[in-house]
Amino acid sequence: MSRHYDVAAVRKAFPAAEHVVYLDSGFQTPLSRPVKEAYERFLQEGFETAGPKQIWLNRLEETRTKVAAFLGARPNEIAFTKNTSESMNIAANALPLRAGDKVLMIHGDHPNNAYAFLNLRKKGVEIVFIPMTEVVDAESFRPHIDERTRAISMSLVTFHAGHRFDVESVGALCAERSLYFVVDAMQGIGVVPIDAKAMKATFIGSGTHKGLLVPQGLGLLYWDATRTELEPAYLAAASLAEPPLDFVARPDNLALPPTAGRFELGNFNLPAIQGLGAAIDLINQIGIENIQRHCFDLGDYLIERLNGLGVGLVGPRDRQHRAPHIYVIALPAADWLDYFTQNGVRVSPERDGIRVSLGMFNTTADIDRLMEAIRARNAPSARARTAVLSKLG
Structure with missing residues (x-):
């Protein structure tokens, strides 16, 4: 849910958002x-x-x-x-x-x-x-x-x-x-x-x-x-x-x-x-200020979850200097874009990573799906590092 409007109702106007984790509105917003x-x-x-x-x-x-x-x-x-x-x-x-x-x-x-x-x-x-x-x-x-x-x-x-x-x-x-x-x-x-x-x-x-x-x-x-x-x-x-x-x-x-x-x-x-x-x-009908606030909230949630995974963010973090809806994750696009696509997550490659761009219809569940995909791919390497450390210990 959003603190600013009924996102579930708005989401129904964007059917594509129900079939894919659509985090690519900075490229093209799905048809409403x-x-x-x-x-x-x-x-x-x-x-x-x-x-x-x-x-x-x-x-x-x-x-x-x-x-x-x-x-x-x-x-x-x-x-x-x-x-x-x-x-x-x-x-x-x-x-x-x-x-x-x-x-x-x-x-x-x-x-x-x-x-x-x-x-x-x-x-x-x-x-x-x-x-x-x-x-x-x-x-x-x-x-x-x-x-x-x-x-x-x-x-x-x-x-x-x-x-x-x-x-x-x-x-x-x-x-x-x-x-x-x-x-x-x-x-x-x-x-x-x-x-x-x-x-x-x-x-x-x-x-x-x-x-x-x-x-x-x-x-x-x-x-x-x-x-x-x-x-x-x-x-x-x-x-x-x-x-x-x-x-x-x-x-x-x-x-x-x-x-x-x-x-x-x-x-x-x-x-x-x-x-x-x-x-x-x-x-x-929704209110442009409400859309901005909603995207800022989702951005804060995204940053918090990335921090939890130890994954960096390119660009500003302060709300005063960042756009509410555009975030670039410090993951090499050449290594990650196809993986996200195969896992039903729509994002864009950018100069320094993977761009997540939010829309009025996005929810924290979309962010969670993105984080799950990152965690799943990073998990094997994390387990490998743990195994090495245990042998060293």
């Missing part, structure tokens, strides 16, 4: 019943009526409003994209950076955030990586800022060790120094509450297939609508303030709307967007 039903509704409507397009577009705007409220933003500040990588590339290329300008990032952060900005080197933009430490905050970046620094880009939560960085202090530093601030929220969104305005972010990019419960192929982009100087690197009729009704492109009609629609190209992933609306309803 509400999201599945939203997809099925879309397919049924398309099958029976060839597509009620305006109804689908109305639902798209309803989901945009839900996303905005979820991020503490306004609907006109939300764009739909393909994934996090596309969102980060849109953001990187929208910043008015020129040769000689400098962007600060964190060494070892997600590569698809880094590559979006490293690609700007062909324009003469310098990308400088600061060290990744257990705590990253404004003071981590401050010594690296000079007169050429124009932007900082970083993750809210790291995928490989579960750091939760102090993005609000970094956002305050960016506001103080008039820097653009770009945040990759993919590994935190849906579990860690996000307030775009408190972050003082220029852009926040994310996909939806982890904490937001939707299959791959849909992303989000928050844009601070006061930054009207930021424009897309590409253009389509859907990006315009006044798309031509006769579908004839005219050189004198290139004005952009005062909304995040300027970063969209049209032909949306409509079934995924409807699924996202259902997913946000589910998250709101």
Whole structure:
């Protein structure tokens, strides 16, 4: 049980969690019943009526409003994209950076955030990586800022060790120094509450297939609508303030709307967007703060059990600096991943071990199954060590 909500009831919405010990939501969350039903509704409507397009577009705007409220933003500040990588590339290329300008990032952060900005080197933009430490905050970046620094880009939560960085202090530093601030929220969104305005972010990019419960192929982009100087690197009729009704492109009609629609190209992933609306309803019904607290509790339990087995944890342990839901066990992935899979435990390999990533549906029983698998494999070696010690004695 959870102290925060009825996990048994929530778990029923995720049938896959009953068939496998699913500790891999940082890769892809299992499909939930509400999201599945939203997809099925879309397919049924398309099958029976060839597509009620305006109804689908109305639902798209309803989901945009839900996303905005979820991020503490306004609907006109939300764009739909393909994934996090596309969102980060849109953001990187929208910043008015020129040769000689400098962007600060964190060494070892997600590569698809880094590559979006490293690609700007062909324009003469310098990308400088600061060290990744257990705590990253404004003071981590401050010594690296000079007169050429124009932007900082970083993750809210790291995928490989579960750091939760102090993005609000970094956002305050960016506001103080008039820097653009770009945040990759993919590994935190849906579990860690996000307030775009408190972050003082220029852009926040994310996909939806982890904490937001939707299959791959849909992303989000928050844009601070006061930054009207930021424009897309590409253009389509859907990006315009006044798309031509006769579908004839005219050189004198290139004005952009005062909304995040300027970063969209049209032909949306409509079934995924409807699924996202259902997913946000589910998250709101439980409460994002409750989900975070539940995952923190499970994380505490996981750490306690690992300590009991003498198995290490990679990354921060303090709640202030760790993500509630991502933990990397110091077991070599090459030696352990297949073993866990064969024993019905779904986890991911990471740089320094095995990643356990929790979801709203996980329970202490899932952690216990994981611990049982570790203990069972370590038991023979433990018995062997005991036998050797007894002979030595």
